[in-house]
Amino acid sequence: MLQRIVKPVLLLVLLVLTKHTYATEGMWLPQLLSGLNEKEMKGMGMKITAADIYNINKGSLKDAIVSFGGFCTAEVISEQGLLLTNHHCGYDAIQKHSSLQNNFLENGFWAKSAVEELPNPGLFATFIVRIDDVTKAALQDVTPGMSERERQSAIDKRLNEIRQNARRESWQETMIKPFYEGNQYFLFVTETYRDVRLVGAPPSSIGKFGSDTDNWVWPRHTGDFSMFRIYAGKDGRPAPYSKDNVPLKPKYALTISLKGVKQNDFTMVMGFPGRTTEYLPSEGVKQTVDVLDAAKVEMRDAALKIMDGYMRKDPQIKIQYAAKFAGTANYWKKWMGEMQGVKQTNGVGKKLQYEAAYRQQMEANPVWKQKYNGVLDSLNGYYQQVQPYAQARDYYSELVKNVELFTVGDRLITFLNDVHERGEAQYETMRQQFLASMQGFYQNYNAKVDHDVAVSLIALYAKGVPAQFAGAEFTQIWQENNKDSRVLTDKLYAVSGLTSMDKLTAFVQQPYNTVVAQMWKDPATRLVMAMRKGYVDNVSRPLADLQSNINNLQRTYMQAQMDVMGNKKSFYPDANSTLRVTYGKVDGYNPRDAIHYDFYTYLDGVMEKYVPGDYEFDVPARLIELYKKKDYGRYGVNGKMPVCFIASNHTTGGNSGSPALDAYGHLIGLNFDRTWEGTMSDINFDPSICRNIMVDIRYVLFIVDKYAGCTRLIDEMKLL
The missing domain is CATH 2.40.10.120 (Thrombin, subunit H)
Structure with missing residues (x-):
């Protein structure tokens, strides 16, 4: 009886899915x-x-x-x-x-x-020579009940074997990518010039x-x-x-x-x-457009206004910042359009209608109900839990991306961590590599522009990220500077050894242990380390645990959609x-x-x-x-x-x-x-x-x- 009597909402969605007009949606292999x-x-x-x-x-x-x-x-x-x-x-x-x-x-x-x-x-330039389905071999050792880490470890082991045994010419390369949230894997043989x-x-x-x-x-x-x-x-x-x-x-x-x-x-x-x-649940779509896009747009809007002002006045700055401005503006405007488009087309409402149709179909089939019951609800629930962490993540990533002084500080910390892992004997060689990698960066860097960007973005970060996510060290530095981003920024750019290539070179020419010790005295690196620690401890780690659950459920939900709705649409x-x-x-x-x-x-x-x-x-x-x-x-x-x-x-x-x-x-x-x-x-x-x-x-x-x-x-x- 359930299969013959269809509720109005289900009928509406199924009619949409089965219309044989050419919807043109899809990115097909x-x-x-x-x-x-x-x-x-x-x-x-x-x-x-x-x-x-x-x-x-x-x-x-x-x-x-x-x-x-x-x-x-x-x-x-x-x-x-x-x-x-x-x-x-x-x-x-x-x-x-x-x-x-x-x-x-x-x-x-x-x-x-x-x-x-x-x-x-x-x-x-990379050409595709051949694409092979390697799903069966990739998932050979995956068993029910595995944790996400265990599952990925088993898959990675098989993927290494597949790459080594793949048929290819000596000058060709291979890569393997997951598809359908990790339910399928394809190998690509490539030629790169x-x-x-x-x-x-x-x-x-x-x-x-x-x-x-x-x-x-x-x-x-x-x-x-x-x-x-x-x-x-x-x-x-x-x-x-x-x-x-x-x-x-x-x-x-x-x-x-x-x-x-x-x-x-x-x-x-x-x-x-x-x-x-494309296959996010309704809570994922809502979070993207109502929270995450809004945070990123706010940060980039402030940075772009400052860059634009300088570029219009100075031809040299216009050349230096042309590519950076274009790259920053590109997704800033895209995210605004995304928010507007989802609202204009009732994207969240349509997603809820689709989910209602999915539930009706799934519950009408005993096998599907036993296998997939509760998956969608749990997935939506995890997206609600992850929201404050994801918002803090986006504020942090936008701050480090758009304040170039912080980008340098982040790269410097990574470089020193690599030295620590490989041993101090590698410091001289790695130092030269690090400095060489920074030459191009400083050719297109202007400390005045970056200073003013930092004034705006630090204030937005402090306002948008609660102290529980920003961390105690950042909160202390913020309070030391009277919670005033201009006071803090003036200090950073006046004293820091990261504001020019010459200063950075002099900074890292010191012995390794001296540089590590000086990192805590330089106000810019001290701030970057404080923000990075707050992010890793309070955002990244708990977010990773939640994301692991989301990944697991998203993969199951993807397969569920293909099983339950597969006779109504192609995925x-x-x-x-x-x-x-x-x-x-x-x-x-x-x-x-x-x-x-x-x-x-x-x-x-x-x-x-x-x-x-x-x-x-x-x-x-x-x-x-x-x-x-x-x-x-x-x-x-x-x-x-x-x-x-x-x-x-x-x-x-x-x-x-x-x-x-x-x-x-x-x-x-x-x-x-x-x-x-x-x-x-x-x-x-x-x-x-x-x-x-x-x-x-x-x-x-x-x-x-x-x-x-x-x-x-x-x-x-x-x-x-």
Whole structure:
């Protein structure tokens, strides 16, 4: 009887889950497309097969996609190893090559020949060779009743064996990642190339047009792209940088389509999305948007206002802090959008409806009820318990990240702890390594800026973190300075030995035991040690115990959902920086009442936003000239130059630089952002407002060709 009579709430949710409209949610593993997604993708208009996307026997789309530096995605667009990625993905490399004399951030950079392409130490590009399911072997020794630590230890032992026995070439590497909260494991065989050179980048007035005001916003008019090239040894294999290296001959290079897109066209994005948590229980979603996002936004908002003030006044500080400001602002704005999006789409309410449907289904089946009864309720209960610890964690991490003096102090403590573990005989060698690692940091450090950031953030930390979590040592220092962040900060920056490279060098040139003793006398390191001790003792350790219980229950709940609701929906694994495919359709959306956004923007919109001399909305004279003449070459359409478009592909951080592909697998755009209202897709994808933002490939080619005149790059590509 229970299976035939369905309550209204259950009926509502099941109707949503079983609708055969193309919801476009999901970040799918490419090797599983043929079994899970190919039929739906073809129904949406895809003209190629799953084997054209992922194939280990011949070149396929996966062989053109790379993890760019481990933080973005890039794609191969020529038979000479030319890479296309976002401007903001290449930003750090462009900045490091920039100076006041040769400001590539402001003026752009275009290598007119291979000789002018610039090396980037530490930057790499990783291809996926093969993906294997190793779940059975990985979980072979796992038994019921194991603690989380015992379980992970048993798995780690098996994973080491799997890596050692994996079939691969000598120059290839392996990694194994958990999926579905650790219910499945996949092995990735990879090839990593470490000679990646900067080839071209537009000026920031194109590549970062709109800057932080337009970040996460639609309509968008940003030419967010840059170009690099992979170099290999003469045998075509990965090799460290050498002048003798040659451009890589890839297994597969993307073909570029100049056709453009129209409403409801099929689109596909391939890349390496970083992290999502789509299967959180309702209490986890509430905690994220009501508590944790709010704390992080508060801290970053204060830091950004101070950095922005200095950057607008001083060109040198603008160069030093450009990448840091962009990185800080990126997630600050994302978290605000996430909070708004979940509220606007009733994300928590829908999660509660889903949980009610899950309970009804689970309780109607005696086997499931015996196995999973109480799991969801316990999981929600643990999220309630963990909330104050998680909030204190986020305040602490934001303080240490955004006050650079504290970042140095934290690195110094870690360095000295490592010396203690390895023995004082290693001090000299490790000291030189530590100092070398800090050189780049101080090149982009300004103590005045950091001082003012510290004044604001220390006050917020003291207000937001109760004394029971901050610890007795921090409370004592806070009281010694009259609970006044400016008094405390003035003392730190006036006396500390961490405010410059010269001071830090002099500080650690002393004998090891002297440095350890001086750590308690330097006010900055004393404060950092106090905060670190308070965090470890009062937050990190109890949080780890609670998190262990959450991890256990989250894994069980994940399997429960797949068992109980599996006949109603397909489940994709959360993003974890592995290669994924997402697909959707070109479409506008309605962000608010009486507002509709179209799916395309044009160069006309750039000129409408143009503010002469403004660091966010200035436009290069050359671009204005081309616009006035309507000199768009073969890239314009009916006298207009397309710039960006949106679609319903499910993307996240790490998908920056991912190729946007059409129904035939041809490159039509470059993914670089999401709409602000849809940034909550990491925890709550809603097809009504979740849109990814892409720069039209024709705008990229127009800038390379007509604006920069770098036709040698155009000549490398295969254009349709």
